[in-house]
Amino acid sequence: MKKVVFIIFLNICALQILSAQFISKNDHPIFGFDTKISGADFNYHFPIPNISNSILVRGNKHLHTMEFLTKPVPLTFNDKTALFVFPFAIGSNAIPIHVDFYVNDVLMFRFDTKDNPKWKLLNPNGSELGFENIAYDGNRDMKGFLYLKLPTKFITNGKPIKIKLVAQDVDSQTWVILYKDEIKNEIKARLLPGIIESKGVEKQTVFIDVYHFAAPEKAVIKVDGKVVSKIELKLGFNQLSITVDRVLNQKEIFIEVEKSSGILSQKLTLFPTREWFVNFVQHSHTDIGYTKPQTEILAEHIRYIDYALDFCDLTDNYPEAAKFRWTCEAAWAVEEYLLTRPKSQVDRLIHRIKEGRIEVTAMMFNFDEIPDENILAASLSPLKTFKNYNIPATVAMQNDVNGIGWCFADYFPDLGVKYVNMGTHGHRALICFDLPTVFRWQSPSGKEMIAYRAEHYNKGNFVGIETDNFENFEVKLLDYLSSLEQNGYPHSITQLQFSGYLIDNSPPSIQACENVRKWNEKYKFPKIKLALSSDFFEYFEKNYYDSLQIIKGAWPDWWTDGFGAAPREVMVTRFAQSDIMAHSSALALTKILGSTLPKGTNSRIDEVLKAILFYGEHTTGYSESVRDSECKQTLEQRALKESYAWEGYRRGKTIGETTYGLLQDYFPKSSEFASIVVTNTLAWTKSGVVKVYMDNEILSQNALFTIFDNHGITVKAQIAETRAEGAYWLLWIDSIPAFSAKQLYIKILDKNKPSIKQNPITSQDFYIAENQWYIIKIDLNHGTITQLYDKESNLNLIDSTSNYQLGEFIGERLAERSSLESKRMGSHERFPLDTISFIGIRYGDIYDVLEFKGKTKLGTQNDKTNFSVEIKIYKTSKLIELRFMINKNINTQPESFYIAMPFLLANGNIYCEVPGGVMQAGVDQIKGSANDWNTAQSFVSIKSEHSQIVVSSNETPLWHFGNINMGRYKAGALPETTHLYSWPMNNYWV
Structure with a gap:
C-alpha cells in the first residue's frame, strides 16, 4: 500500500497545473464546511466581509490536524462531478511545509504552502484539488478559495463528505486555515457619506455588495424597478455602486439583482448623512x-x-x-x-x-x-x-x-x-x-x-490613504465613516493616524498628499486634510x-505580559530602578552635608536612566522571535534588548560606590571595631532586612560576634550565602528615621564559635511553626502552606476551599498560542510539580527557613532537580517570605507557570501599585484596560475594613487577581475572589 501511495504522489506532482480553471458555468458548487469533527478554532481576517471564524492547522505536533464534514450533497444533485468550495488561507510567507488532504479517510492529495497563487492537482481517480488566491494580506500570506472536484462515485446524494487535513510535523508555525463562515447568495446595500456636487446637484453613492455562491453569470441591477447597471458576477464577493440625489430626508429604495439562478433583493432605508471632517496624521x-x-x-x-x-x-x-x-x-x-x-x-x-x-x-x-x-x-x-x-x-x-x-x-x-x-x-x-x-x-x-x-x-493605512489605489481608498474611508455613524460615534470630525507605508518604523511618504488633493477636488464632503x-x-x-x-x-x-519571557532582565531592571532611586537620594544627602560630587556623576546617572528607559520601551525582540527563534535577527535583537537591562544594572552599581565613598567621610572610623553604615533614603521611618557582603577579614563565617548601634542595641544577623573568601549577611535594622543613617559596629567575641546542633524535623507530613504573630501549617509533602493563622485578627488567611495551597506551583502549557490572539484560552493543560521533597530546616536569628527541592517538566531535564522552594518565617517582623527558583530550558512552545496565593479576607478588595498610584483592581481603571493580568510596581494588597495582607515581589511584576484569568478577556471584570496568582514566567507573546 505504501508503494501505491508513493506512485500517486509522483503522478500528482507531475500533473500540477499552474494556469487552472476551477469553476465553469455548468457547475453547482457546494459549500465546503458544515460540521467540525476536530481541530483548533481560530478567528482570522479574510478578504470577503463577515468571514473570519475558522479552523487552524500548523506544521507541528500540537496543531497539525483538522477534520470536518462538508455540506451534504443535495438530494436532487445530478452533475457528473461535485464541486466543493472552501474559503481558505495559506501562510505562504514562511518556511514551506506539505499538507495531506484526505477524502472520506482516503489520502488523495498532497499540496505545499509555497507562494503559488494558482494551482491545481489531479488524481488518477478523476478527482481534482485546486487553489486560487484572491488577495495577499500585509504579511504576503494568501487568501482565496480551495476547490475540490469529486466524480460521482465518491459522493452520495443527501450525505456529506468527510475531509481531513494533516500538516507536515516539522515543529513549524507555518499554517493553513479553513474558514467556516458560509457564503450565502444575498445582497447588502448601504448609503455612503460621500457627497459630490456636479452641475449644482449634490449626489451620494450607494454601494451594493453581492455575495454570489454559484458559477459565474451575468446580472442586472434594478432600483425601484428601473435598470441602473449590469455586472458579471464571480464566485464570492462582488461590489458595485450607483449614485442617488443627496439624501436630505429619510426614504426607502428597492434594490434587485436579477440573474438566471434567481433574484436577490433588499429594501434600503436612506438617512441624511453628516458632513464629515477627517484629519489624517x-x-x-x-x-x-x-x-x-x-x-x-x-x-x-x-x-x-x-x-x-x-x-x-x-x-x-x-x-x-x-x-x-x-x-x-x-x-x-x-x-x-x-x-x-x-x-x-x-x-x-x-x-x-x-x-x-x-x-x-x-x-x-x-x-x-x-x-x-x-x-x-x-x-x-x-x-x-x-x-x-x-x-x-x-x-x-x-x-x-x-x-x-x-x-x-x-x-x-x-x-x-x-x-x-x-x-x-x-x-x-x-x-x-x-x-x-x-x-x-x-x-x-x-x-x-x-x-x-x-x-x-495604522487605521489610515487600513483605509488606503498611502496607496496609489484611489478607488479603493474612497470605498474604505467612506465605509469606515458610515460605520462610525451607525455605531453611535457622536461627532462629525475624526482623526486617523497612518504611516508612509504599512509597516512599523516606516519612512514618510507623500502619496497621501496626492490622494487628499484628489479627494477634495472630487468630494464636497467629507473634507479631509493632512494634519x-x-x-x-x-x-x-x-x-x-x-x-x-x-x-x-x-x-x-x-502587553506587559510579553516581559514574562525575559524574567532575568525584568528582575535586574527592577533592581536597577530601586538602586538608582536610592543612590540618587543618598547623593542628595551628601550634597546637603556639604560634599562635592565627582565630575561626571550626573552624566553617569543619566546613562543608567537611559539604559533602563531603552529596556522599558515596549518591544521585546524581533518580529519573528518565535517563528524563527534562532535566526540572525532574533539572536541579535534579543541580545541588544537584554544588554540595556544589564547595562543599567551594572552602571547603577558604580553610582552606589560613588555614594558610599562620599558618605563614609561623615561617619567616624573606629580603631577597635569594623563598622557598617545603613542609610534610609525614604521619606518615612524604615525597618527591614539589609543584605551586605563581608570578607572573612571583617567577619569570619565561623566567628562568635555581636553587631550593635551607637546606643548599644544589638542587631540580629544571619548568613544568607557563603563564599570561600566571605559571606553575604542579612541584618535586621530597626527604625532608621527618614533620610537618615545608622552606624553599626561589629565586635568579635570569639573567632571560632561553638557549633550548635540543630534539631532535625522527624518524618512527618506537616510542620507547625508558631511565633508571636502566626501559627503556620506547612505541608512537607508538597512544599506549601495550608494554614496561615493570624493571631491578631483571629483569622486563617488561607482559603481552605481553594484547589491550591499557598505557594503551590501551577504549570501551564497551551496547545496553540494563537488561541489568545482570538481572545480565548484554547486547549491547554495545567499540572503540579513532578516531584517535591523536603530537604530540611535552617534556623537563624532573623528567620527560620524550610527548604524543598523538586522537578518540573518546564525546567531543565538533565538535572535531578530543577525547582526549589524556601519558606522563611521571620522572627523580627510580621513577615513570611516565599522564595522560588527554577532552572529553565529555552523553549518557544507556549508555556508558563503560576504561584498560587489563595488568601481569604472577608469583604476584601485587591489593590495594586501602578506607575502613578494605587489602583483597586477592576475599579480604579478605565474599562477595557488590562484586567486578566496586571503589572505591580512594589506591592499588591488585599484590604478590608479592618485588615490588610500586603504581598511584594522585588523580582517579578506580573499577577492574576482573583483567579487564573487567561483567556477571559472581559472588559470591566472584577476579581472573583481575594486569591492572588503570581505569574513569574510565560512565553505567550509572539
Whole structure:
C-alpha cells in the first residue's frame, strides 16, 4: 500500500497545473464546511466581509490536524462531478511545509504552502484539488478559495463528505486555515457619506455588495424597478455602486439583482448623512527593534526627519489641506536630531514646526509598565531640550501599547502637555471603549489631560490613504465613516493616524498628499486634510471641553505580559530602578552635608536612566522571535534588548560606590571595631532586612560576634550565602528615621564559635511553626502552606476551599498560542510539580527557613532537580517570605507557570501599585484596560475594613487577581475572589 501511495504522489506532482480553471458555468458548487469533527478554532481576517471564524492547522505536533464534514450533497444533485468550495488561507510567507488532504479517510492529495497563487492537482481517480488566491494580506500570506472536484462515485446524494487535513510535523508555525463562515447568495446595500456636487446637484453613492455562491453569470441591477447597471458576477464577493440625489430626508429604495439562478433583493432605508471632517496624521511608529536591528532603527528615525523636511519643501505649492505634514511620534529622535544635525537642518526643522507642518510630541518612546514613576519622570528629559529651542510639545503620543502609566497624567499638565493620543492595538488585548473616544483623563491628584482613545495607529493605512489605489481608498474611508455613524460615534470630525507605508518604523511618504488633493477636488464632503495631532485636540478643547466625560482611572497595559519571557532582565531592571532611586537620594544627602560630587556623576546617572528607559520601551525582540527563534535577527535583537537591562544594572552599581565613598567621610572610623553604615533614603521611618557582603577579614563565617548601634542595641544577623573568601549577611535594622543613617559596629567575641546542633524535623507530613504573630501549617509533602493563622485578627488567611495551597506551583502549557490572539484560552493543560521533597530546616536569628527541592517538566531535564522552594518565617517582623527558583530550558512552545496565593479576607478588595498610584483592581481603571493580568510596581494588597495582607515581589511584576484569568478577556471584570496568582514566567507573546 505504501508503494501505491508513493506512485500517486509522483503522478500528482507531475500533473500540477499552474494556469487552472476551477469553476465553469455548468457547475453547482457546494459549500465546503458544515460540521467540525476536530481541530483548533481560530478567528482570522479574510478578504470577503463577515468571514473570519475558522479552523487552524500548523506544521507541528500540537496543531497539525483538522477534520470536518462538508455540506451534504443535495438530494436532487445530478452533475457528473461535485464541486466543493472552501474559503481558505495559506501562510505562504514562511518556511514551506506539505499538507495531506484526505477524502472520506482516503489520502488523495498532497499540496505545499509555497507562494503559488494558482494551482491545481489531479488524481488518477478523476478527482481534482485546486487553489486560487484572491488577495495577499500585509504579511504576503494568501487568501482565496480551495476547490475540490469529486466524480460521482465518491459522493452520495443527501450525505456529506468527510475531509481531513494533516500538516507536515516539522515543529513549524507555518499554517493553513479553513474558514467556516458560509457564503450565502444575498445582497447588502448601504448609503455612503460621500457627497459630490456636479452641475449644482449634490449626489451620494450607494454601494451594493453581492455575495454570489454559484458559477459565474451575468446580472442586472434594478432600483425601484428601473435598470441602473449590469455586472458579471464571480464566485464570492462582488461590489458595485450607483449614485442617488443627496439624501436630505429619510426614504426607502428597492434594490434587485436579477440573474438566471434567481433574484436577490433588499429594501434600503436612506438617512441624511453628516458632513464629515477627517484629519489624517502621518507618523512613523517607533519600535526600537522588531522590524530591524536596534542599531539601524535608531539612526533611521533621525534620518526620517530629514525626509519630512524635504517632503514639506516638495509640497509647498499643494493646496493647504494636501501639504505634507508630519508628527514625530518619539521625542527621543527629535532630541537626537537637535543635538547631532547641522544648524542649517535644525533651523529648517524649527521653521517647519512654527509653520505648523511638523509637530513634536512628548513621549520619549512608547512604554510598557515595566518602568517605575522615577524612570518615567526621567523619560521627560527631551522636553527640557525642546524648551531650550522654544519648541512646543502639547501632545503626548503613545502608540501600539494599549495602556499608559497613570503618572503621566500628573507629570504632563505641569509641562504644558495638555493632550494624550492613544493609538492602541487590540492584538491579544481588549481596547477601552467601543468607539474612538475623547475624554478628560484625571490623575490621582486630580490633574487633567484631554485624552483620545484613537483607532489603531495604522487605521489610515487600513483605509488606503498611502496607496496609489484611489478607488479603493474612497470605498474604505467612506465605509469606515458610515460605520462610525451607525455605531453611535457622536461627532462629525475624526482623526486617523497612518504611516508612509504599512509597516512599523516606516519612512514618510507623500502619496497621501496626492490622494487628499484628489479627494477634495472630487468630494464636497467629507473634507479631509493632512494634519498635526494637536489640531484635533484643539478643536475638542475649544468646542466640547465642558461636555467631555471625566475619567479618573489607571490605564494598565495588556502587553506587559510579553516581559514574562525575559524574567532575568525584568528582575535586574527592577533592581536597577530601586538602586538608582536610592543612590540618587543618598547623593542628595551628601550634597546637603556639604560634599562635592565627582565630575561626571550626573552624566553617569543619566546613562543608567537611559539604559533602563531603552529596556522599558515596549518591544521585546524581533518580529519573528518565535517563528524563527534562532535566526540572525532574533539572536541579535534579543541580545541588544537584554544588554540595556544589564547595562543599567551594572552602571547603577558604580553610582552606589560613588555614594558610599562620599558618605563614609561623615561617619567616624573606629580603631577597635569594623563598622557598617545603613542609610534610609525614604521619606518615612524604615525597618527591614539589609543584605551586605563581608570578607572573612571583617567577619569570619565561623566567628562568635555581636553587631550593635551607637546606643548599644544589638542587631540580629544571619548568613544568607557563603563564599570561600566571605559571606553575604542579612541584618535586621530597626527604625532608621527618614533620610537618615545608622552606624553599626561589629565586635568579635570569639573567632571560632561553638557549633550548635540543630534539631532535625522527624518524618512527618506537616510542620507547625508558631511565633508571636502566626501559627503556620506547612505541608512537607508538597512544599506549601495550608494554614496561615493570624493571631491578631483571629483569622486563617488561607482559603481552605481553594484547589491550591499557598505557594503551590501551577504549570501551564497551551496547545496553540494563537488561541489568545482570538481572545480565548484554547486547549491547554495545567499540572503540579513532578516531584517535591523536603530537604530540611535552617534556623537563624532573623528567620527560620524550610527548604524543598523538586522537578518540573518546564525546567531543565538533565538535572535531578530543577525547582526549589524556601519558606522563611521571620522572627523580627510580621513577615513570611516565599522564595522560588527554577532552572529553565529555552523553549518557544507556549508555556508558563503560576504561584498560587489563595488568601481569604472577608469583604476584601485587591489593590495594586501602578506607575502613578494605587489602583483597586477592576475599579480604579478605565474599562477595557488590562484586567486578566496586571503589572505591580512594589506591592499588591488585599484590604478590608479592618485588615490588610500586603504581598511584594522585588523580582517579578506580573499577577492574576482573583483567579487564573487567561483567556477571559472581559472588559470591566472584577476579581472573583481575594486569591492572588503570581505569574513569574510565560512565553505567550509572539
